[in-house]
Amino acid sequence: AKECGRGRSAFFDVELRERMQRHMRLEQDLRGAVRNDQLWLAYQPVIDLRTDRTVAVEGLLRWTHPEHGTVSPGEFIPLAEESELINRIGGHMLSTAVHELAFHRGRCELSTRLKVNLSVRQLDDPWLLTTVRQTLSDNDLPARTLCLEITESALMRDSAEATRVLHSLRELGVSLAIDDFGTGYSSLAQLQRLPLDILKIDRSFIAELEQSPGAENIVTSIIAMAHTMNLTVVAEGVETVEQLDLLRSLGCDQAQGYYLGRPAPAREFFGAAVSDTTS
Ligand code: C2E
Numbered sequence: 001a002k003e004c005g006r007g008r009s010a011f012f013d014v015e016l017r018e019r020m021q022r023h024m025r026l027e028q029d030l031r032g033a034v035r036n037d038q039l040w041l042a043y044q045p046v047i048d049l050r051t052d053r054t055v056a057v058e059g060l061l062r063w064t065h066p067e068h069g070t071v072s073p074g075e076f077i078p079l080a081e082e083s084e085l086i087n088r089i090g091g092h093m094l095s096t097a098v099h100e101l102a103f104h105r106g107r108c109e110l111s112t113r114l115k116v117n118l119s120v121r122q123l124d125d126p127w128l129l130t131t132v133r134q135t136l137s138d139n140d141l142p143a144r145t146l147c148l149e150i151t152e153s154a155l156m157r158d159s160a161e162a163t164r165v166l167h168s169l170r171e172l173g174v175s176l177a178i179d180d181f182g183t184g185y186s187s188l189a190q191l192q193r194l195p196l197d198i199l200k201i202d203r204s205f206i207a208e209l210e211q212s213p214g215a216e217n218i219v220t221s222i223i224a225m226a227h228t229m230n231l232t233v234v235a236e237g238v239e240t241v242e243q244l245d246l247l248r249s250l251g252c253d254q255a256q257g258y259y260l261g262r263p264a265p266a267r268e269f270f271g272a273a274v275s276d277t278t279s
C-alpha cells in the first residue's frame, strides 16, 4: 500500500492509524493462514437441559497468528467476508470439523451433532452444497449429524438463491440453525419460510436475564414462539448456574456457555487421541 504523505498523516490519530495498519496486515496475512495451517477449531459443548448430556459440539474458528497470537473470529471473519476468501476458509473449516468429529467419534455418543457456522457469502457459493455432501461422504458421516448455523442478520437478506440453497441442504438431511436470534429484525413470516430446525437465543439476552425482567419476558416469548414453530431452542452464553436454572424453568431445550464448557482444542475436548488433520 502507498504511504500517506506527512501532512496527511497528521490528521490521523495514532490509534486509528494503528488499527488500520493492523486491519491491512491481517487481511494480507489471512491469505496465507489456510496454507500455513494457522487456522484451527475450538469446540464447545451444547447441553440438553432435560438430560444434562452433551448433544452437540460447535466448532469455533481460531487463528494463531505468528506475531499477534490468537486473533478472534469476530475480528478476522469480517475481513474474510470482504472477499472470496471466506469461501475457502469456510470450506476448509467445514472439512476440518467433519474430519475431526469423524476421527473422535468413538469418544462421544454416536448421536452427538456437529455445528458449523456458515457465513452469508457461503450461502451464495454455488459449490456449497457439493462441498457439504462430499465432505460428509468422504468421512462416512451421516448428514443428520451436521447442523449449519447462520446468523439471523445473514438469513434476513431475503435472497431467493440463499433460500433455495437452504432447502437443498435440508433435503440432504443437514439441520439448520438460526444464530444470534433476537439481534435482527426477522418477521414471523420470514422465519416460517425458512427450513429451520434450531433457534439460538443471542447471548445478550442471557446476560441480562437476571437483572432485567424485560429480558426474561423476551426470552420467554422467543421460547414460546420457537416451540410453536417446532424449533429446538438453544440459549447461548450461559455463564452462571442461576441463568441455567432459570432457562430450564422457562422451558429452554438446550444451552451452551462458559458455565457448561469453554471452547477448547479438539485434543482437549475429545480426549487424549491426537487427530492428524495436517496430512
Ligand atoms: P457464535 O456462533 O454466536 O459463537 C458463540 C460465541 O460466543 C463464540 O465466540 C464463543 O466463544 C462465545 N461464547 C461461548 N460461550 C460464552 C459465554 O458463556 N460467554 C461469553 N461471553 N461468550 C461465550 P467466538 O469463538 O469469538 O466467535 C465469534 C463469532 O464468530 C461466532 O459467534 C460466529 O458468528 C463467528 N464464527 C466463529 N467460527 C466461525 C466459522 O468457522 N465460520 C464463520 N462464518 N463464522 C464463525
Ligand code: CA
Pocket (backbone or CB within 6 Å): 058, 117, 149, 179
Ligand atoms: Ca454459532
Ligand code: CA
Pocket (backbone or CB within 6 Å): 179, 180, 181, 200, 202, 203, 236
Ligand atoms: Ca450466536
Ligand code: CA
Pocket (backbone or CB within 6 Å): 180
Ligand atoms: Ca455471535
